[in-house]
Amino acid sequence: MTTPLLGLPLTARPLQGRVALVTGAATGIGAATTRALAAAGATVAIGHFTQIDKACGVLAEVRRLGSDGIEVSADLTDPDAVGLMVSQVTGEVGPVDILVNNAGAYPRHSWEETDERAWASALDVNLTIHYRVSHAVTSGMVRRQWGRIINVSSVNARAGRPGLTAYSTAKAGLIGFSRSLARELGPHGICVNTVVPGAIQVEAENTLPTHHRARPEDQISRQCIPRRGQPDDVAAAIVYLAGPSASFVTGQSLHIDGGWLMN
Template sequence: MNADLTDPDAVTLLISQVTSELGPVDILVNNAGAYPRIPWEQTDEHAWAHALDLNLTIHYRTSHAVTPSMVQRRWGRIINVSSVNARTGRPGLTAYSTAKAGLIGLTRSLARELGPHGICVNTVLPGAIQVDAETTLPAHHRTRPEDQITRQCIPRRGQPEDVAAAIAFLAGPSTSFITGQSLHIDGGWYLH
């Protein structure tokens, strides 16, 4: 099923379709977004609003759509996918980094609001994960892998499986006492 998550009506329809075909949503992984690199001096109101919508507001929409049934069943997991850039910042990614930092606030606030209903809400913050999409970036936006590795404690590229394992852990039944947390999957890039 596909939906334009920037359209509130499409989100409502998507959740309705999922629920009718698969049953109530128990686990929501908010992993949609975009990585627009726009220098600060070129960031206008439209670019700012668009980056926040794609990287923060859509997570509000999907979370808001699934939580009523989670509250009713008194169980659920919401895992937001943020970015290490929420904590480090990066030139050309001001709106993106701001939105990803907003996910940490959304996570903490939802954890407090939904925790009494048995719902755990956490965030994962991937670092430089090796994905096919990075080859589509213009060369001047790419970080050389060897330069990235020198920032990390673990000297290898992160893999999608590294992030997936953390999400699977947080989605599981054994994490009923973990909520409002931010888990970095970045090879020790940002130590906190």
């Protein structure tokens, strides 16, 4: 019997006994990652902010896959809320072994519209929150001498795009953050990597104003593989980086973009 997500036998559960916290896990890449980690055997904490119905839906799918988990709501821009979230996860399902920093926002502002407030907000929700959550879980990883941190960046960190200067800057900063943290934590058996998704088809893109949406055929024309990327494409890479097969992989940036940019 195989899982619908990974095509793996249900007996092949390399993350059995591990606890994974995924932020921004109620929808899109985060939800797909949560399901994939659960299919690999991890107990999952579904991080979200005021998306209780969707988070509970993901949790139901996790249980159908034969794993367990919880949903946990937190405003990651509040340092106290981050601490409480990590304490809740630890108390209910155990200390975090695997952290997937996926939460973020996609604010679009022209350069002329980018003021101090817009700039600070974009960096906070796409970079600083990942520092906060990572800082809250790494002391436990160091004590146990094992851990995985996977940060979700964006192809715009390298390609750039009009209207996304602050967003692209934050996502580029996430790559530097991952590389430096990999050097800090490597001696403690902790691997830190970044995934760099390209044009992934998620529900959130439907909420963008029409004039901000790229045509699918234009997106596909940039790639070597002529199809839209899917959240499961990113999730599969994250599960690899979270697992035992990636124990000698750290400080890397893995593009999942259909060959949009050659890395």
